[in-house]
Amino acid sequence: MDSKYASIGREKPKITNDLTVKRLKLCVNNANTKKDKEQTTNGATNNNKLENNFPKENTEDLKEARKSLPVYLVRTRIIEEIKKHDTMILIGETGSGKTTQIPQLIHEYRLEGKSCVAVTQPRRVAAITLALRVAAEMNTDIGSIVGYSVRFEDVTSPRTKVKYLTDGMLLREAVTDPLLKKYSIIVLDEAHERTVNTDVLFGIVKLAQKERNGQKQNPLKVIVMSATMDVDSFRKYYDNCPVIYLEGRTYPVTIYHSKIKHEDYQYAAICTIFQLHTTTPANEDFLVFLTGQEEIETVMSNIKQIAKETVGPQIRVCPLYAGLPAAKQLLVWKKTPPGMRKIVLATNIAEASVTIPEIRYVIDTGVVKERTWCTRTGAERLSVVPCSQAASWQRAGRAGRTAAGASYRLYTATDFKCRRQHNIPEIVRCPLTSTVLMLIATGLDPGTFPLIDTPPKDSIHAALLLLKELGAVDNESNPKLTVLGKKMTAFPIDPKYAKILLCAPEYGCLEEALSLVAVMSSENVFHTPLHKREDALKVKQKFISPLGDHITLLNVYRAFCKAPLKKQWCRENYLNHKNLSYAFDVRQQLLLVCQRLNLAVSSCGNATDQLLKCLLSGLFTNCAWSRAGGRYVTSAGAAASLHPSSVLHGRSANPALVYTELLHTQRSFLINVSVVQPQWLQQVAPEYARRCRSNR
DNA sequence: TAGGGTTTT
Numbered sequence: 001m002d003s004k005y006a007s008i009g010r011e012k013p014k015i016t017n018d019l020t021v022k023r024l025k026l027c028v029n030n031a032n033t034k035k036d037k038e039q040t041t042n043g044a045t046n047n048n049k050l051e052n053n054f055p056k057e058n059t060e061d062l063k064e065a066r067k068s069l070p071v072y073l074v075r076t077r078i079i080e081e082i083k084k085h086d087t088m089i090l091i092g093e094t095g096s097g098k099t100t101q102i103p104q105l106i107h108e109y110r111l112e113g114k115s116c117v118a119v120t121q122p123r124r125v126a127a128i129t130l131a132l133r134v135a136a137e138m139n140t141d142i143g144s145i146v147g148y149s150v151r152f153e154d155v156t157s158p159r160t161k162v163k164y165l166t167d168g169m170l171l172r173e174a175v176t177d178p179l180l181k182k183y184s185i186i187v188l189d190e191a192h193e194r195t196v197n198t199d200v201l202f203g204i205v206k207l208a209q210k211e212r213n214g215q216k217q218n219p220l221k222v223i224v225m226s227a228t229m230d231v232d233s234f235r236k237y238y239d240n241c242p243v244i245y246l247e248g249r250t251y252p253v254t255i256y257h258s259k260i261k262h263e264d265y266q267y268a269a270i271c272t273i274f275q276l277h278t279t280t281p282a283n284e285d286f287l288v289f290l291t292g293q294e295e296i297e298t299v300m301s302n303i304k305q306i307a308k309e310t311v312g313p314q315i316r317v318c319p320l321y322a323g324l325p326a327a328k329q330l331l332v333w334k335k336t337p338p339g340m341r342k343i344v345l346a347t348n349i350a351e352a353s354v355t356i357p358e359i360r361y362v363i364d365t366g367v368v369k370e371r372t373w374c375t376r377t378g379a380e381r382l383s384v385v386p387c388s389q390a391a392s393w394q395r396a397g398r399a400g401r402t403a404a405g406a407s408y409r410l411y412t413a414t415d416f417k418c419r420r421q422h423n424i425p426e427i428v429r430c431p432l433t434s435t436v437l438m439l440i441a442t443g444l445d446p447g448t449f450p451l452i453d454t455p456p457k458d459s460i461h462a463a464l465l466l467l468k469e470l471g472a473v474d475n476e477s478n479p480k481l482t483v484l485g486k487k488m489t490a491f492p493i494d495p496k497y498a499k500i501l502l503c504a505p506e507y508g509c510l511e512e513a514l515s516l517v518a519v520m521s522s523e524n525v526f527h528t529p530l531h532k533r534e535d536a537l538k539v540k541q542k543f544i545s546p547l548g549d550h551i552t553l554l555n556v557y558r559a560f561c562k563a564p565l566k567k568q569w570c571r572e573n574y575l576n577h578k579n580l581s582y583a584f585d586v587r588q589q590l591l592l593v594c595q596r597l598n599l600a601v602s603s604c605g606n607a608t609d610q611l612l613k614c615l616l617s618g619l620f621t622n623c624a625w626s627r628a629g630g631r632y633v634t635s636a637g638a639a640a641s642l643h644p645s646s647v648l649h650g651r652s653a654n655p656a657l658v659y660t661e662l663l664h665t666q667r668s669f670l671i672n673v674s675v676v677q678p679q680w681l682q683q684v685a686p687e688y689a690r691r692c693r694s695n696r
Numbered sequence: 697t698a699g700g701g702t703t704t705t
Contacts, residue, residue, distance in 0.1 A: 122703065151705055168704040197704060292701060322702065347701055369701035382700065426703090434705085492705035524700070589705090630697060644698040663700060671700070 069097030093248025
């Protein structure tokens with residue numbers, strides 16, 4: 001189609017192994033009806049409440065749809081395998097129906113016995129929609145035989161036999177019941193995503209299974225399900241358990257690689273967009289993978305500009321990234337009128353989290369923003385890096401959901417071959433404070449806990465050190481939970497934030513601390529579009545506190561609670577309604593935990609000093625001291641500047657600050673910062689203050 | 697002095 005590209009035809013990720021695995025060969029024609037689609041995500045938003053649209057479909061239609069799924073044809077074989085083995089890996093491509101059908105099959109054959117089968121998902125929307133779908137297919141009410149459990153919502157009953165839940169929920173359950181005795185079969189789905197939660201669950205179920213099966217009572221079966229996956233390492237981890245492959249059912253996607261190396265992938269993307277735009281029918285939509293909000297906004301305005309001067313069909317450009325308000329995200333799913341092309345500019349949110357129908361062409365820049373972490377300074381780094389081969393395949397797959405499509409990779413085939421096969425598992429590159437605390441609370445030793453990929457040693461050590469400093473554990477070498485630590489595990493938030501809440505009664509500010517911690521536990525509540533920065537900044541003025549971002553956030557949250565028309569109010573104030581609503585739900589949940597722990601919920605009124613001292617009692621490791629030229633240095637000795645989004649940015653320097661986050665992009669920035677009195681540190685964390693004095 | 701990918705409890 002284009003001389004810039006070399007066609008390679010349809011390629012599939014090759015699963016190379018010389019293992020003796022069972023391979024179930026399936027030959028099924030391509031899907032051709034909409035109802036056949038595996039509905040794993042509802043796409044639009046992360047709203048807490050989702051309507052169950054599935055029962056409106058005719059039950060007979062649903063039955064027919066089930067029968068046409070690849071997994072249905074080999075159901076008896078699969079059941080036999082599950083009966084025979086305690087652990088099994090099941091590789092099923094998109095459209096195989098594994099996630100909706102296997103749990104149903106298990107129940108139809110009553111393999112779960114008197115207890116229940118759990119199916120985990122990394123994302124809550126997926127857990128909810130899958131449960132709704134399966135309940136509809138089984139012609140039963142949600143919450144009876146089929147249920148789901150996600151944060152803020154438990155739709156299950158004692159009758160529930162098939163339970164979809166997020167990885168995070170099952171991990172929480174493991175703290176109080178490490179053997180997970182409620183379940184006879186646990187299905188860990190989307191294993192290839194390798195989130196921290198899934199990786200930790202692998203170990204938890206492995207240990208639980210060993211213990212339960214050793215006792216020969218109430219044995220546990222484990223099924224690991226995934227798209228393409230690093231089979232060798234998984235299989236080794238699970239003691240050479242059998243692997244079963246299920247063929248998928250999607251449309252073919254032709255892969256094109258660039259013949260030349262592009263210096264500027266944004267420019268290359270725009271060129272490719274317009275070459276395709278002028279040569280393909282208008283009803284065929286594009287999906288372009290970019291790295292972030294700013295890039296998306298830049299490319300968007302470029303496209304709009306060029307479109308004015310180019311002949312061809314009309315264009316609607318739709319941005320899509322997590323921080324985009326839900327109402328604007330919805331445009332992505334809105335059909336364009338005939339003769340108009342939709343071009344979706346998305347971050348990797350469109351790789352797995354949401355599904356956009358009708359995409360025919362994927363333009364893959366081959367880059368992704370990845371977060372890594374420096375154990376020494378606690379700084380997080382966001383850098384643009386080449387994505388893995390697995391991510392490229394995932395991106396390409398987005399073009400083959402409803403018809404045959406193509407993926408244009410803006411990098412060469414050689415480049416592709418040199419890339420790592422899989423993403424680096426999150427557990428290897430993230431702070432592990434919460435995870436380590438959770439493991440200790442579950443009675444497990446973080447030093448010997450079995451993980452597929454081991455995090456760097458200093459990463460676990462840094463977590464233990466911080467937990468010791470927070471007073472959650474008694475020592476670092478053989479850590480035992482303290483009374484405070486035990487209370488901290490009751491809160492589903494970062495241990496530092498839990499410490500803030502637990503200290504709040506001392507400062508008489510739990511009311512305020514709850515609101516502040518709830519907002520800090522949510523995503524950014526400010527939405528600042530590139531071209532409306534000045535407007536957004538202007539309306540932000542009324543919330544600003546000279547004491548810094550934390551009190552400003554508190555002001556925003558309070559105003560949000562008082563606003564009668566919240567959505568409209570958020571729109572007018574450049575605030576993210578979804579994230580503020582989420583903070584509201586989190587606050588309610590945290591309040592319940594506080595009440596259970598008999599913490600006195602009182603307000604400090606206008607005594608903001610009290611609240612800031614309280615904040616410091618959890619964040620005392622996050623102090624920065626003023627240096628010449630508006631620069632700061634953190635307790636760990638890292639040089640950093642105020643992030644331009646801070647309300648303190650551009651104001652006169654303060655001797656001491658507390659910050660929520662240290663982020664390294666082009667430079668190191670302190671994000672969400674407040675003014676504190678230097679002597680407070682001595683008061684709230686004397687031991688720590690003594691140790692880090694050298695850096696001041 | 698200038699800018700935060702994506703999830704989850």
